[in-house]
Amino acid sequence: MKKYNKITPEGTKDLLFEECLVHRHIEKTLSSVFSLHGFNEVITPGIEYYDVFNSDCSGISQEVMYKMTDNHGRLMVMRPDSTMPIARLTATRLHGLPKPIRLYYTQPIYRNNPSLTGRSDETIQTGIELLGAQGIKADLEVLVTAIEAISKCVPNFRFELGHAGFFRVLSQQLSISDSLREDIRCAIESKNYTLLNSLLDTLGDSKEVTALKTLPKLFGGEEVFNKAAKYFTDEKTSDMLEYLHKLYKSLMQLGLEDKIIVDLGLVQRNDYYTNIVFSAYAEECGDAILLGGRYDNLLESFDSPMPAIGFAINVDAIVKILLSQNRDYSVKPADILVHGETGFEIKALNYSSNFINQGIKCEMSVFETKEQAVDYAKIRGIKQIAVVGNNIKKINLE
Amino acid sequence: MKPLRIALTKGRLEKDTVSLFEKMGFDCSAVKNKGRKLILPIGENQFEVILAKAADVITYVEHGVCDLGVVGKDTIMEHGSNFYEVLNLGFGKCKFALAGPKGKDFFNGYSAKTIATKYPNVTRNYFESKAMDVRVIKIEGSVELAPLLGLSDGIVDIVETGTTLKENGLEVIEYLCDISARLIVNSVSLKLKKNEIENLVELMEKAKEDK
Numbered sequence: 181m182k183k184y185n186k187i188t189p190e191g192t193k194d195l196l197f198e199e200c201l202v203h204r205h206i207e208k209t210l211s212s213v214f215s216l217h218g219f220n221e222v223i224t225p226g227i228e229y230y231d232v233f234n235s236d237c238s239g240i241s242q243e244v245m246y247k248m249t250d251n252h253g254r255l256m257v258m259r260p261d262s263t264m265p266i267a268r269l270t271a272t273r274l275h276g277l278p279k280p281i282r283l284y285y286t287q288p289i290y291r292n293n294p295s296l297t298g299r300s301d302e303t304i305q306t307g308i309e310l311l312g313a314q315g316i317k318a319d320l321e322v323l324v325t326a327i328e329a330i331s332k333c334v335p336n337f338r339f340e341l342g343h344a345g346f347f348r349v350l351s352q353q354l355s356i357s358d359s360l361r362e363d364i365r366c367a368i369e370s371k372n373y374t375l376l377n378s379l380l381d382t383l384g385d386s387k388e389v390t391a392l393k394t395l396p397k398l399f400g401g402e403e404v405f406n407k408a409a410k411y412f413t414d415e416k417t418s419d420m421l422e423y424l425h426k427l428y429k430s431l432m433q434l435g436l437e438d439k440i441i442v443d444l445g446l447v448q449r450n451d452y453y454t455n456i457v458f459s460a461y462a463e464e465c466g467d468a469i470l471l472g473g474r475y476d477n478l479l480e481s482f483d484s485p486m487p488a489i490g491f492a493i494n495v496d497a498i499v500k501i502l503l504s505q506n507r508d509y510s511v512k513p514a515d516i517l518v519h520g521e522t523g524f525e526i527k528a529l530n531y532s533s534n535f536i537n538q539g540i541k542c543e544m545s546v547f548e549t550k551e552q553a554v555d556y557a558k559i560r561g562i563k564q565i566a567v568v569g570n571n572i573k574k575i576n577l578e
Numbered sequence: 579m580k581p582l583r584i585a586l587t588k589g590r591l592e593k594d595t596v597s598l599f600e601k602m603g604f605d606c607s608a609v610k611n612k613g614r615k616l617i618l619p620i621g622e623n624q625f626e627v628i629l630a631k632a633a634d635v636i637t638y639v640e641h642g643v644c645d646l647g648v649v650g651k652d653t654i655m656e657h658g659s660n661f662y663e664v665l666n667l668g669f670g671k672c673k674f675a676l677a678g679p680k681g682k683d684f685f686n687g688y689s690a691k692t693i694a695t696k697y698p699n700v701t702r703n704y705f706e707s708k709a710m711d712v713r714v715i716k717i718e719g720s721v722e723l724a725p726l727l728g729l730s731d732g733i734v735d736i737v738e739t740g741t742t743l744k745e746n747g748l749e750v751i752e753y754l755c756d757i758s759a760r761l762i763v764n765s766v767s768l769k770l771k772k773n774e775i776e777n778l779v780e781l782m783e784k785a786k787e788d789k
Contacts, residue, residue, distance in 0.1 A: 298641065338770055371662035371768070400772055441769060461766045466642020468766070 191293055191301030198509040202499045203304070206333055207286050210306050210493065213329045214284035217321075219308050222283050224265035226290075230255035232268050235481040239451035244291045246301075258290035262305060263452070263475070263490060270311050271482030279312030279486065286495070300496060307472070309490035314476065316423075319456060320430055322472070322489045327434065330460045330470055333498045337469070338461045339439055341428060342446030344453040344473065345420045346395060346412070353388045353414075364392065368447050371396040387413065399443035402428065408444055424456065452478045458491070464501045469494050512541070513561040519545035519553040521569040528568040582625040582767075582774055585635040585647040591759050592629060594669040595648045601785040625778070633657050636762070645767035645775065651757040652736050656697045662768055664779055665761035668786055674700060674754035677743050678732035679725055684751045694724030695734040704734065704754055722746045 188194060195203060211221070230247065233240050238261075246258035259265060262285050274281055286306040293299040310322050323341075330337050347368060351361050360379070367376035373396065380389045391411035398408050405425045412421045424442070431440055446457050457473035472491020479486045503509060516535060520528025528544065535542040543562065545553040550567055557565050557577055565575045586592045596606045604621040609629075612618055618627045628644060632653040638644040639661050647661075650670055654663065674697075678684045684691070692713045695701045705712045717724055722742060724730040733748070736757060743749060761782065768775055 297637070340769060371664050371763075373664065374666040375663075399769070441772075443769070461769055463770055466640065466764055466766055 189301070190295055191299060193300075197511045199499060199503065201511060202502050202509055203495065206495055206498055206502070207304075207306060209332050210329050210495075211284070211286060213325065213332060214306075214308050217282070217308075217325050219282040219284040219310075222266065222269065222285055223287060224259065224262065224269060224285070226259055226288075227256050228259055228265055228268075230257050233257060233260060233264055235264075235478075237452045237478060237481060238264060244293070246290050246292050259287070260289055260291055262287060262289060262307065262492060263309060264478070266309050266490075267311075267475075267478050267488070268482050270309075270486075270488075271479050271484035275484055280318070281311040282308070283311070284308045304495040305492040306495055307490060307492035309488060311479070311488040311490075312486045313489075314474075314487035316426065316430075318487075318489060319427060319474065322491065323427065323431060323458060324434070326458065326460070326470060326472060326491050326493075327431070327436065329493060333493075334462045334469065334501055336463060337439065338441055339431075339436070340441045340443055340446075340459045340461065341424060341431075342443045342457045343420050343424050343455065344446070344457050345455060346417055346444055347392075347447045348454075349414075349416045349420075350388045350392050350395075354383060354386070354392075356383065365447050368392070368396045368445050371445065373397075387411075391417070395447075396445035398445060399441065401441060404442045404444065427456065456489075460493075462497075462501055464504060465497050467494070467497065469497045469501075513563075514541045514543040515562070516540065516542050516564045516566060517545055517553060517557045517560075517562045518542060519547065519550055519565055519567045521550075521567065522548075524568050524570075531566065531568050531572065581619075581623055582646065582771065582778065583628060583644045584620075584625055585628050585630050585638045585644040585649075587632045587635050587647075587649050587653070587759075588629045591632075591648055591650065591670050594759065595667070598667070598669075598782060598785050602781050636661070639762050639764050642764045642766055645764055645771065646778075647762045648759055649762060651755075651760055652697065652700070654760060654762070655700050655703075655755075657699075660765070662763040662765055663760050664763050664768075665783060665786075667759040667761055667782070670757070670759035672736045672738040672757050674704075674734065674757060675737040675750045676704070676732055676734050676752045676754065677722075677737070677748045677750050680747050680749045684732055691731040692729070693732050693734055694721050694730035696721055697734060700754070701734040722748060 233245065240260050245260045248256050250256055266283055266285065270281055284307065286304065288302050288304045290302055293301055308322065308325060310318055327339055347365060351364060364376065364379050367379060376396065377393060380393055383389050394411050398404050405421065408421055412418050428440065428442060452475040453473035454476045455474035459468040460470035462469055470491055470493045474489040476487040479488060518528050518532040532542045532544060547553045547556060553565060554575065563576065563578050565577065567573045567575065586595050596609050599606050599620060604624065606620055608618045609620065609627055616629055620627050630638060632649055635647040635649040636653060636657045639647040648667065652674065690711045690713060692715060693701050694715045694717045696717060698714050698716050701714050715724065715730060721733045721735045724733060725748065726746060732751065737743065737750060740750060761779065763775060
């Protein structure tokens, strides 16, 4: 029988040395941004009941979830997303807390991707959720925190703003079947103009049809708002547009002119987004490195309706970008190697704790003789050896 | 700024795309005399072309190592999913069809049918939409052989003229959909290089119109 005891499952990998250093560095940087903004950390279980993710608005299809059963035969999943567990815990354990509630997390999510596509099944995400608050102040706080977080890691980013409401409102005004609505959504999502036009041509000519046809083309800079104003004339969509423009102009005050883009055709997101949606991109990465939005209906499915907004950053993608930038992230050797002669093991260990307490990186020699210790130090690039016997002798190897 | 990188499906779609580029006024001599090179400049380095198998075009674009790609709708339907499909290029036209032995009523009877195909995902989706249980067998070449040898009741394949089917005693039972070459774009590239890509798409659309 073949044993798989020397490989890791497809879509996973071991992280070694500099990968870990960069991972921890990014996690630390981002955690400190979030906690300085008043967000408090939570950790949710890696395994949850399937039902948590099985609500109508989860947008996570069952084939991407890693599933198992507990010892009562109940269906469990490896956490495929962090927002839903946080919605669950807010609706239950934090129910009585005064609002708003500010939470952040750093934890892996698991998705069962199709094999041989080179995608990770395990991805570390970090992000925030601002629950129980709505309005422009809450939205701006989260947007600005997202921008601050991303710019600390990847200065050369682009930040995109959209609104999940345009498609919803426009398509609701047309009386069409759910399956046609989904086809139209897919055509907008993939910016497939040919298909979109042929689908919409069957619906005759109306304001909504024209607006939907234009939706995937409405992306770019501030000019998008002027272009869109022509098509979004009813009260609901023009209010959304005006609101989005207001957010855009507010973000401009941060001096990010060339970094902020708008896409009114963002319809691909998890179905729980109801309102503004946003993402961040970097040149070196083919996928978004940050995804977020407002999800005002999600908490209702946990019987505790409240507005909420948040985002998740793909830490793995950022680590990959940083490691590809030729900066030196190599792991430094120890500053000193302490070699205790036979009979002086405890003295040597005590001696090494002096260095360690001062923050000096110190390795213990496990060798019999001093010569072996010197050879080892040379191979590892350790510049100094302390030999602990009756006396303490230091050898410099430079 | 790096030049845009376009992945082309080797073979006929590559030739059709190159003639489209020439109509747009780009110098394509590097691609025409490519030798064994796989990355080639177009025009005065305005963009770079890479040559790949159809399914790989999608992989390169999905991962963002190529900004754009030219690939058949058949490959997109089989391998989907995560990119923008911005232009129907109009060439490479054919159809997906369900075919079976001539004169036999495929849909008759209640026993589950077996289908041989190079496109298992397309086949599965098609029969799922008909709520029909079928057994799908993946075949790598000349799918027409499968029903002739008695391996399957029918095939799902791309059909251009139908000559191969006819010569082997098969006929089209039903057309699934039309197929042609599409221009696909990585979703991040479209956002980050909007003007460059939109200009190129516009030029291609124009060149495609005035034949």
